[in-house]
Amino acid sequence: MRFSPKELERYDRQIRIKGIGKNGQLRLKGARVMVAGAGGLGCPASLYLVAAGVGYVAVVDKETVELSNLNRQVLHWASDVGKLKSVSIVKKLRQLNPEVRVEAVDEVITPENARQLVRGFTVVVDGMDNWCTRFIINRACVKESVPFVHAGVHSLYGQITTILPGKGPCLQCILPKIPPEEEKLPILGATAGALALLEVLETMKLITGIGEPLVGRMLHLDAETMSIQEIRVERRTDCPVCGKPK
Template sequence: MSTAAAALPTLPPLVEPVEALSRAELERYSRHLSLPGFGLEGQRRLRAASVLVIGAGGLGAPILNYLAAAGVGSITIIDDDVVEASNLQRQIIHRDADVGRSKVASAADAVHRLDPSLEVRTIEGRLTPENALDLFADHDVVLDGADNFATRYLSNDAAELTGTPLVWGTIFRFAGQVSTFVPGHGPMLRDLFPDIPEPDSVPNCAEGGVLGVLCGTVGSAMATEAIKLICGIGAPFIGRLLRYEALTGEYSTLRFSPDPDRPTVTDLTEVAAACAAVPTGGVAASSTADDIDVAEFRARRDEVVVVDVREDWERELTSIPGSVHLPLDDLRNGGWQALATVLGGSGPAGSTDDIVIHCKSGARSAEAVEILSGSAPAGVRLRSLAGGIDAWAGQN
């Protein structure tokens, strides 16, 4: 064994094994039973384990599939979303027939198809400051496949307060990251990223896109971490951040240590405020003076110029009638001049003094308003449609 490998942290198993496996289970998990250092005892530990999986989406899908297939005895799935057609490109636990169903119900059916004897609990809702501590304390390990910063930090703080091991992963476009946080045995998320980012500082999957198969790579790595923790095998990613770039096929590892100056988490007060800014669906709540809500927008629709900063393919799905199209990248490159060129002489009463910019959910349009606010002519009012075209379509 190399010096580097010997220095990696190892931990004892998280759970005591069940007394025995049935003959059917011995046959089912025979490929595990022959693994050196894993064997019968490791499989018995998996059968005794209880796991909480936050999110039944891109990361949750491979996590749930592989943990159920591996023989974990009890899984709780929490998610407040429903299956949409756009999920099926990456959320392989769901099928076309599941569109419109709650994700937790669809996921529960899927894992029961893999293992009918698996104990599954579903929670159709969000992880919140009100339920997080009890949920974490009730499970041996938690895997966080959430799609927003507030929930990720809530998971970290709940893990730190309850002492529950947490496997963390994130994906964006063509890249993914994985780490494992075990309170008292290494650094936590706040040692790596001390502050909760602004909700709209990074586009979500709907805004920025994600390579579907990337979810399998990252989610499978997360499931592997959970199995290592449960069985006490190998060296978890404690104090290490695994980074994967799909386009280059390169993996890298960043080592990090506890920050001695970081305040200890004592309650969920700070993260509760962040969670309050993320309504159902994971889109950041908008409350700035540069926004216009859907009700006002509808009332004043004929008095404003509407600019759509989404991509061409998004407009093929749906668009606001009469809107002007200017992709955000073009706006970033050309600023006000790009918008002025596209608008030409359009606008209320032949002017362009009241402009509403929209995207899918509000993040890109807010950026567009920020880009333009410093260069727009005097008297021009720029606002972002709160909730984007999703909010507008929801009131049709």
């Protein structure tokens, strides 16, 4: 696998980063990332993954664009209302970087298809807006040994952690029960954007090997006071997803 002259110019600034270089950029080019959800997290996450040169990005979402999405879902525009979110996103991503392959996956994530959807990916990125689907993806990633970068947002608050199957706690270790859902989440677009870009950083670290991922740690962002708290989390032996009895 080689770079074209245009690719070398496009990625010049990140190739210059110590710990990434051309080898790290090659790993990005060879990576396959699934973005589960094309909303407030999925839009900015997919945008920066494609800009960074991840070789294949699949955006999975069955929903259509609504006007109330546009305060935070930055790859959907007014003219996209009524269109499939995954298709709306992919159209712009291909214009941003024709050097990578981007695919819209028009499917609902279910317990029946989740393992097949995540299979073969380098990393799965959480772009979802409901806990039930997050728990489904968490289980599928653990069973398929695919790293899962989780983030969630609410109002001015958010959290992020990285699940590395077999090497740290999974999402259900941290949250044993599915949290209650809200029909219409209060959310500020910038909060979703901030967490999504942290997800991209975690994903790039996992792919290139640079830095220390958030395995066994969860960051909580309080944007109201602009403070970040780190919480240590441990794998549970009684976890129904990844636990092993003593």
